Amino acid sequence: SESDLRTGSIPVLGTSIFLNFFKRAPGLGRSFAYNTFLLKRGIVMTNGFAGLKVCARTVELLKKAEITKPMPVQEQVIPAIFAGKDVIARAQTGTGKTLAFLVPLMEKINPEKKYVQALIIAPTRELAMQISLEAKKLVGETGIKILAVCGGRDLEQQKHKMQNVT
Numbered sequence: 001s002e003s004d005l006r007t008g009s010i011p012v013l014g015t016s017i018f019l020n021f022f023k024r025a026p027g028l029g030r031s032f033a034y035n036t037f038l039l040k041r042g043i044v045m046t047n048g049f050a051g052l053k054v055c056a057r058t059v060e061l062l063k064k065a066e067i068t069k070p071m072p073v074q075e076q077v078i079p080a081i082f083a084g085k086d087v088i089a090r091a092q093t094g095t096g097k098t099l100a101f102l103v104p105l106m107e108k109i110n111p112e113k114k115y116v117q118a119l120i121i122a123p124t125r126e127l128a129m130q131i132s133l134e135a136k137k138l139v140g141e142t143g144i145k146i147l148a149v150c151g152g153r154d155l156e157q158q159k160h161k162m163q164n165v166t
Contacts, residue, residue, distance in 0.1 A: 048068060048069060048070065049062055049068075049070055049078075049103070052070060052074070052075065052078045052079055052082075052103075053078075053079070053082055054078065054103055054107065055107060057140070057142070058103060058106065058107060058138065060140075061137065061138055061139075061140045062099075062103075062138075064140075065137045067099070070096070071095050071096030071099075071100075072091075072095070072096075073089055073091040073095050073096050073097055073100050074096045074099055074100045074103070076089070076100075077089050077097075077100035077101065078100060078103055078104055081101065081104040081105075082104050082107075087101075098130065098131055098134045099134060099138075101120075102131070102134055102135055102138055103138065105118055105120075106135070106138045106139065106142075106144065109144050111142050111143035111144045112143075120135075125150045125151070125152065128148050128150055129148055129150070131148075132146055132147070132148035147161055147162055149162065
């Protein structure tokens, strides 16, 4: 199967997102199997990103990046995050997990507030850089600042960059 999705609500913690970057993931049951069946049959579950209630500005930025149709994991994850649910999603490499959490995250950031509003923790420097590059594509001219801070790099230089970003 292409992706797994489990959603729940943990009100004490607010909305949290955990996406698993593994190559293989088993199905989770009837709901997932039904969605996979629909997707394999070519039945459109949404009307593009706008059908997922993504704002017009973000839809346009996605179009500029030549991303017009949500991937199955995005069709499942984006509405769940917008609904304030905690999400654990697993899908194969290259299936759109990064945008699945970045799109709703960017929608919640207020560029007029000049303090850190989001923190994404990645297990490797390479993944942190990939996430940072994808996030930069989504911000366009919004004024949202993106900075990847990684271990193994000059700490003072990163601190200086962080002070200039916020």
